[in-house]
Structures are given as C-alpha cells and as structure tokens.
Amino acid sequence: MNTYNNQALWRTYLFIVGFSFLAATTFLYLKWVDIKRDANTEQTYANNLVTNSMESLLRKNETMLNVLGKRLVELTELGDMKLAQLMADEARDTNSEFAAVSLAGAAGELILNSSNINRQLAVNLLAEENTRATFEQALTSDRLVMGRTYFMKAIQEWVIPILLSIKNERGEVNAVMGAAIRLGSVHSLWSSDSLPAHLKLIVVRKDLYRQYVSFLKEEQYSEWYDNAVSERLTTLVDDLLNKQAGLSLKDIRTGQKSAQIMLPNKEGVLHFSIITYDTVYEHYTITSTLVKTLLAEMISPSFWLLVVLTVFNIGLFLIFRFNGRLQNEAKDSLAFQVEHDSLTALPNRRFLSREFSIWSEKYQGRFSVLFIDLSNFKACNDLYGHSTGDRILREVAVRITKSFSGCLCIRQGGDEFIILGPEKDKEALTNDCNEFLTQLNKTITLGHLEFSVNANIGIALSPKDGDSLDELLRKADMAMYEAKRKQEDIAFYSENLEQKAKQVADIEKELRHALKRNEFSMVYQPQIDAISNEVLGLEALIRWNSEVLGFVPPDQFISVAEANGSIHAIGQFVIETAMSECIEISRKTAPRAIKLRLSVNVSVRQLLSDGFIENLIVTLEKYDRQGITFMIEVTESLLIEDLDRAKNILFHAKKVGIYVSLDDFGTGYSSLSVLSKLPINELKIDRSFVNDILVNKQDWLLAKSIINLSKSLAIPVVAEGVETKDQADMLAAHGCDIFQGYYFARPMKKDDIIEFLNKPKI
Ligand code: C2E
Ligand code: CA
Numbered sequence: 202m203n204t205y206n207n208q209a210l211w212r213t214y215l216f217i218v219g220f221s222f223l224a225a226t227t228f229l230y231l232k233w234v235d236i237k238r239d240a241n242t243e244q245t246y247a248n249n250l251v252t253n254s255m256e257s258l259l260r261k262n263e264t265m266l267n268v269l270g271k272r273l274v275e276l277t278e279l280g281d282m283k284l285a286q287l288m289a290d291e292a293r294d295t296n297s298e299f300a301a302v303s304l305a306g307a308a309g310e311l312i313l314n315s316s317n318i319n320r321q322l323a324v325n326l327l328a329e330e331n332t333r334a335t336f337e338q339a340l341t342s343d344r345l346v347m348g349r350t351y352f353m354k355a356i357q358e359w360v361i362p363i364l365l366s367i368k369n370e371r372g373e374v375n376a377v378m379g380a381a382i383r384l385g386s387v388h389s390l391w392s393s394d395s396l397p398a399h400l401k402l403i404v405v406r407k408d409l410y411r412q413y414v415s416f417l418k419e420e421q422y423s424e425w426y427d428n429a430v431s432e433r434l435t436t437l438v439d440d441l442l443n444k445q446a447g448l449s450l451k452d453i454r455t456g457q458k459s460a461q462i463m464l465p466n467k468e469g470v471l472h473f474s475i476i477t478y479d480t481v482y483e484h485y486t487i488t489s490t491l492v493k494t495l496l497a498e499m500i501s502p503s504f505w506l507l508v509v510l511t512v513f514n515i516g517l518f519l520i521f522r523f524n525g526r527l528q529n530e531a532k533d534s535l536a537f538q539v540e541h542d543s544l545t546a547l548p549n550r551r552f553l554s555r556e557f558s559i560w561s562e563k564y565q566g567r568f569s570v571l572f573i574d575l576s577n578f579k580a581c582n583d584l585y586g587h588s589t590g591d592r593i594l595r596e597v598a599v600r601i602t603k604s605f606s607g608c609l610c611i612r613q614g615g616d617e618f619i620i621l622g623p624e625k626d627k628e629a630l631t632n633d634c635n636e637f638l639t640q641l642n643k644t645i646t647l648g649h650l651e652f653s654v655n656a657n658i659g660i661a662l663s664p665k666d667g668d669s670l671d672e673l674l675r676k677a678d679m680a681m682y683e684a685k686r687k688q689e690d691i692a693f694y695s696e697n698l699e700q701k702a703k704q705v706a707d708i709e710k711e712l713r714h715a716l717k718r719n720e721f722s723m724v725y726q727p728q729i730d731a732i733s734n735e736v737l738g739l740e741a742l743i744r745w746n747s748e749v750l751g752f753v754p755p756d757q758f759i760s761v762a763e764a765n766g767s768i769h770a771i772g773q774f775v776i777e778t779a780m781s782e783c784i785e786i787s788r789k790t791a792p793r794a795i796k797l798r799l800s801v802n803v804s805v806r807q808l809l810s811d812g813f814i815e816n817l818i819v820t821l822e823k824y825d826r827q828g829i830t831f832m833i834e835v836t837e838s839l840l841i842e843d844l845d846r847a848k849n850i851l852f853h854a855k856k857v858g859i860y861v862s863l864d865d866f867g868t869g870y871s872s873l874s875v876l877s878k879l880p881i882n883e884l885k886i887d888r889s890f891v892n893d894i895l896v897n898k899q900d901w902l903l904a905k906s907i908i909n910l911s912k913s914l915a916i917p918v919v920a921e922g923v924e925t926k927d928q929a930d931m932l933a934a935h936g937c938d939i940f941q942g943y944y945f946a947r948p949m950k951k952d953d954i955i956e957f958l959n960k961p962k963i
C-alpha cells in the first residue's frame with residue numbers, strides 16, 4: 202500500500218491539538234485568576250476581621266481603663282491604697298486578656314500595679330526604651346494608645362501594652378492607666394474558626410515594629426518583636442508593590458488601603474499576601490498564604506484537565522488516523538483504478554509506463570516484450586454481444602496470468618495484451634508461447650455457448666530490439682501483425698519487418714497520387730469451364746505501375762489502401778474501368794451463348810462501407826451491361842467478421858442481380874450452416890491449396906471437401922491458381938466446375954484478352 206502524506210489532514214489535527222492546549226492553558230490561567238481572587242476575598246475579609254477585632258478590643262479597653270483609671274486616681278488621692286490595689290487586681294482577674302494592670306504618674310513612675318507585677322523588675326515607663334514612645338504618645342492623646350509588643354520582665358510575659366491618660370477636669374494628665382494584654386490572648390480575638398488555618402497573619406505598626414505575628418514559636422518572639430522590619434525588606438516590599446500593583450506602602454497608608462502582592466518570605470518562599478492599613482490605629486495587617494497552598498488547588502483541575510486533554514487528543518488522533526487510512530485507501534483504490542483495467546483487473550498501459558523503468562532496471566535491461574492479439578475477437582463480440590465478450594476477456598486474462606506467472610501482464614486495451622517477461626532464448630520463448638496458446642485455446646463454456654479463442658503473438662527483445670518502452674512495444678506490435686499476416690501464431694521482430702514497414706510507408710505515400718497520375722490499370726484473367734473448356738468469365742485484377750516505386754503487386758498495396766481509406770476511390774476506378782473495358786471486350790469478340798461474366802474483387806472494408814451497394818447500382822446503371830453478368834468476389838475469412846451486416850448487403854446485391862463469389866475459400870472458418878444462409882453464387886478454392894494438391898495430402902483433402910461442400914449447396918466451385926495439367930485433371934475428376942490459372946491463361950490487358958477470346962480454338 203502506498204503511503205500518502207495527508208498533510209492537510211494532519212495539519213488540521215495539529216491545529217486542533219494546539220487549540221485544545223491553548224484552551225486548556227487559558228482555562229488554567231482563568232482558574233488561577235479565580236483562585237487568587239478567592240484568596241484575595243478571603244484574606245481581605247481576614248484583614249478586616251483582624252482590624253475590626255483590634256479596634257473593638259481597644260475601644261472596649263479604652264472605656265474600661267478610663268473608668269478604672271479614674272477610680273484608681275481617686276482612691277490613691279484619698280490614700281485608700283488597699284482598695285485601689287484590690288480593684289487593680291480584680292480588674293486583672295476579671296479580664297483574662299490582661300496580664301497586668303498598672304497606674305503610672307505623668308512622669309512615668311509607677312504608682313500602683315496589679316500584685317502579680319514584680320516591683321523589683323518594674324520600670325519607669327517613660328525611661329524604658331520599649332515603652333517611652335507609647336507613653337509620651339499617651340500623655341498627649343485623648344485616646345487609648347497601643348504600644349509595641351515586648352517582653353515585660355516584671356511579669357515575665359510577652360505583652361502588648363495599652364496606655365490611656367487619665368485627665369482631670371482641666372484636661373491635665375493626672376496619671377496614665379496601663380494594661381498589658383497577653384500576646385497569646387490576641388490570637389483568640391480572631392479565633393481559628395474565623396480565620397482559616399493556612400492563613401498567616403502579621404500586624405505591623407506604623408513604626409514598622411511588629412504588633413502581632415500569628416505563626417511564631419516563642420523562641421522567635423524576641424527576634425520578630427524586638428526589631429523593626431528591616432529596611433531591606435520594606436524596600437523589597439515597596440519594590441514588588443510597585444511592580445505588581447503600581448503602588449507603594451505610602452499609597453496604601455494614605456489612600457489605597459489595600460493591595461495584593463506576591464511576596465517571598467525570609468527563606469525566599471513565595472507567599473500570596475494582602476496588605477491593608479488601618480488609619481485609625483495606624484497599623485498594617487498582612488495576611489499571607491503560601492503560593493504552594495494556592496497552587497495545590499490547581500492540582501486537581503490541572504490533573505483532570507490533563508486527563509481530559511489526553512483522552513481527547515488520543516481520541517482525536519485515532520479518529521484522524523482512521524480518517525487518514527480511509528483517505529489513503531480511497532487514494533489507493535483510485536490509484537488502482539487509474540492504473541488497472543476495470544474489466545480484467547490487470548494493470549493497464551499507464552501502470553506499465555510507470556513500472557517499465559523499474560522492471561527494466563530489475564532485469565538489467567534484458568527482457569522480452571510480448572504483444573498478444575486475439576484473433577477474430579471482434580466477430581465474437583458482434584455475434585454474441587459485449588457481455589459475452591467481456592466474460593471471454595476475463596477468462597483470457599486469467600489464462601494469461603496463469604501461463605505467464607512471474608511476468609508483468611498488461612491489458613493494452615480491446616483484445617490486446619502485453620507481457621513483459623525475463624530474458625529467454627527464442628526457442629524457450631516460442632515454447633512458452635505455444636504452451637500458452639494451447640491453454641488459451643481450451644474451450645470456454647458460457648452457458649450453452651462454447652468458445653475457442655486464438656491469438657497471435659509478436660515478440661520483441663530488449664536490448665537487441667531497443668530499450669525504450671515505446672520502441673519495444675512498436676516492434677512487438679509489428680511482429681504481431683506479421684504473425685497475423687502470415688497466419689502464424691508467433692513472430693519475432695526482425696529488421697526485415699522494419700523494412701516492410703518502410704515499404705508500407707512508401708506505398709502509402711505514393712498511393713495518394715496514383716489515381717491522379719493515372720498509374721492504375723486493369724488486367725483480366727479468364728475463367729474456364731472444366732467440361733466445355735469455354736471461357737465463362739474474366740476476373741478483373743488491378744495493376745499499379747508507380748512512377749516512383751515501379752510495379753507494385755496488389756497484395757502489397759490493397760491492404761494499405763484499405764487502411765488509409767483510399768480503397769473506396771480505387772474500388773470505384775476498378776468497377777468503372779472493368780465495366781467499360783469488359784463491354785468493349787464483349788463487343789469486340791464473337792457473340793456467345795451465355796453472357797460473359799465479369800468478376801471484380803471487392804475488399805471487405807469496401808463492401809461493408811455505408812451505401813456500397815446503392816453506389817454500385819448507380820455506377821452499373823451508367824453502363825449498358827446487357828451482355829455482361831456482374832459478379833463481386835469477397836474474401837471469405839474477412840466476411841464472417843461482420844456476418845450480419847455482410848449478409849444484409851449480399852442479399853441486397855442479389856436482389857439487384859449482382860452475383861457473389863466467395864474468394865480464398867478454405868482460409869476462413871465458414872461452416873455449412875453459415876454458408877447456407879448467405880446468397881452465394883460461387884466458391885473459389887484458394888490458390889494456396891490448389892498449388893499443393895498433388896504433393897500435400899492435407900491440401901488435397903481440403904480442396905476435395907470444398908468441392909463436396911459446393912455440391913451439397915449446389916453452388917459452382919472455382920479452382921484458382923491452376924498451373925499444371927495434372928492439377929486440372931485431378932480437380933476435374935472430382936467435380937470442380939471452373940478453372941482459373943496460369944495453366945489456362947495469365948491475367949491480360951484488355952486488347953490481349955480480345956485477341957485471346959477471338960483466337961480460334963484448337
Ligand atoms: P485474388 O483475388 O485471389 O486474385 C487472384 C490472384 O491469383 C491474382 O493475383 C492472380 O494474378 C493470381 N493468379 C492467378 N492464376 C495464378 C496461378 O496460376 N499461379 C499464381 N501463382 N497466381 C495466379 P494478383 O493480381 O497479384 O492479385 C492479388 C490479390 O490482390 C488478389 O487475390 C486480390 O485479393 C487482390 N486484388 C487484385 N486486384 C484487385 C482489385 O481490383 N480490387 C481488390 N479489392 N483487390 C484486388
Ligand atoms: Ca479474386
């Protein structure tokens with residue numbers, strides 16, 4: 202099977218595959234965007250939650266510290282330190298998030314504190330590094346101030362300090378009420394059910410100290426809370442913000458309030474973060490999710506997409522491959538149809554043209570070319586119809602392939618076949634061909650009909666006779682025609698044939714001007730009654746004396762004239778000349794008891810041409826043929842090729858009084874049944890049999906059987922080509938009616954015939 206590249210088909214396939222990948226990528230991208238949007242929503246919500254929780258925590262504590270602070274200031278002013286102490290402790294006990302409660306003077310000095318504070322470790326809030334800024338802020342602010350997260354040594358705990366200044370009616374600061382909120386308790390503000398576990402939360406103060414980090418272990422507190430966010434990190438964040446969102450931290454602080462950003466942490470692990478800024482309590486809230494966690498959400502859709510994509514593409518591939526195969530098969534069958542004969546399934550000429558060079562190469566230019574032509578196949582087709590003809594051809598093809606297995610068998614068209622076979626000597630090839638012809642000849646039975654097929658084979662050999670396909674075929678064809686002409690089964694091409702072909706070409710060329718140049722003439726050969734020895738009739742025979750080629754016998758040029766169609770004009774010349782000359786002969790010779798008979802040869806091509814008889818009648822009417830019987834001689838073997846038509850024409854001839862002689866009898870295959878149906882007035886035994894009747898028993902038997910046949914049909918029989926007395930005697934003894942031949946008279950010109958007829962008999 203040929204493989205064709207179905208480029209267009211596979212291009213479509215690749216396009217669809219490409220498109221499906223593009224669609225998948227787009228889908229995944231949109232999914233990613235979706236995941237990020239979800240994360241954004243979730244984290245923004247978390248940020249708001251944190252901010253709100255912190256706000257409400259501070260607000261609540263602000264009120265509480267205000268009330269508590271004022272009361273403590275009163276009590277200390279009253280000197281009831283005991284009650285004050287009690288209240289401070291109670292405040293701490295009832296608020297679980299308070300690690301400690303204290304009251305400091307405006308100068309930072311500790312006035313009162315919950316009793317869990319180790320006084321030794323307690324510090325002046327204004328003096329202490331961690332608390333100074335917050336304390337100063339608290340002094341000037343009306344609101345609660347939240348300080349940096351720090352480790353409060355006095356209670357040995359990490360806390361977020363909150364301070365509120367307690368003012369008198371005049372607005373002067375009496376004291377600063379403080380509480381330390383347990384860092385651990387902050388976490389419960391946005392308890393785990395409100396915040397998903399994968400979220401990391403960082404609250405960073407405006408001064409870039411971290412207020413709260415959700416994911417730290419205790420040992421990391423100091424590192425994270427005691428130091429501000431490094432400048433390097435802030436620059437990095439600013440940078441990334443700028444790149445990813447076109448914003449800066451300042452923008453977030455002052456207006457935007459929120460931004461989404463991909464951020465590496467200290468270890469370089471990428472996080473998806475949302476940064477918001479709370480302008481009231483002035484801190485950033487940053488929630489982060491590991492990008493990995495988000496990507497994990499992509500795994501399932503990606504996996505399924507990949508599965509779908511793979512299944513889709515494999516399915517598609519199979520469909521396309523199937524389609525491709527179908528297309529290839531269609532192309533193959535088309536190619537087969539183009540290069541094979543539909544009737545016999547044998548390869549045709551087109552195939553041969555393509556295959557020839559391969560064949561030639563395979564056998565290194567040494568091989569044989571056989572041209573096979575079935576005999577009389579056209580007649581069979583015409584007689585029994587084309588479907589019968591087709592069935593015979595199919596059987597012939599089977600026999601050919603069987604006999605020439607290993608050879609290249611081609612149907613050239615019609616009833617012609619070509620065989621390319623390996624090189625063999627002439628004898629072996631002849632044997633092969635004979636064997637094949639024996640097989641071919643075996644009866645083919647179709648229903649109640651039986652057929653026996655014959656063929657002529659012409660052979661050309663490569664490289665002796667040529668190496669191109671055209672040349673070899675031409676020469677094998679030429680040899681085949683030679684075999685047909687000679688009525689032989691097989692003929693090899695020889696140079697001789699080429700010469701003959703050249704001769705034919707010359708004849709054809711000269712034939713064109715022959716009529717115009719008046720190069721034709723007629724001679725007449727007497728036909729003698731076997732018993733009375735009287736001249737019964739004359740056979741008109743054409744002669745051509747060509748200016749260029751000299752004398753050319755009719756055997757050579759009639760077939761050429763038939764082939765090129767000039768036979769019609771020549772035939773007309775023959776009839777007209779023979780008629781007028783014969784009338785003259787009849788006039789110039791002694792009156793006769795029976796009319797002189799003029800026999801004119803009519804080639805089958807001429808006979809079967811349209812309007813032949815009508816035209817003949819018109820021609821004959823031009824002459825006064827009272828003294829003449831007009832007879833046409835038609836070749837038997839050729840006549841039966843189109844029997845039906847021939848029959849009609851001959852009956853037409855009979856109707857108008859034209860006689861018919863069956864010429865060259867014995868060379869064809871007419872049976873008694875065929876003959877009895879035709880209006881025949883005479884049989885002529887072919888001179889090839891007459892020639893040898895004395896030496897060849899076979900020929901004599903044939904001549905005898907023809908005589909017998911004519912007797913049974915009651916038709917006179919003529920022996921032509923009688924050259925000796927012995928031949929004449931033998932034929933006469935067996936009942937031959939009429940003689941024609943050199944023994945009696947040669948063909949003669951008109952004047953010689955007149956002289957011959959007027960010669961007194963001895
Ligand atoms: P055919 O019709 O068989 O003509 C008889 C041939 O036998 C003639 O040859 C004649 O000269 C020759 N012949 C007669 N007696 C003898 C004999 O004793 N010995 C030998 N060896 N030959 C003898 P010709 O004239 O050469 O004609 C050859 C063929 O050419 C004719 O064979 C006929 O088929 C064809 N032909 C001749 N003239 C015409 C014509 O005017 N029209 C057509 N269509 N064909 C013609
Ligand atoms: Ca004849």
Ligand code: CA
Pocket residue numbers: 864865885887888921
């Ligand atoms: Ca003859």
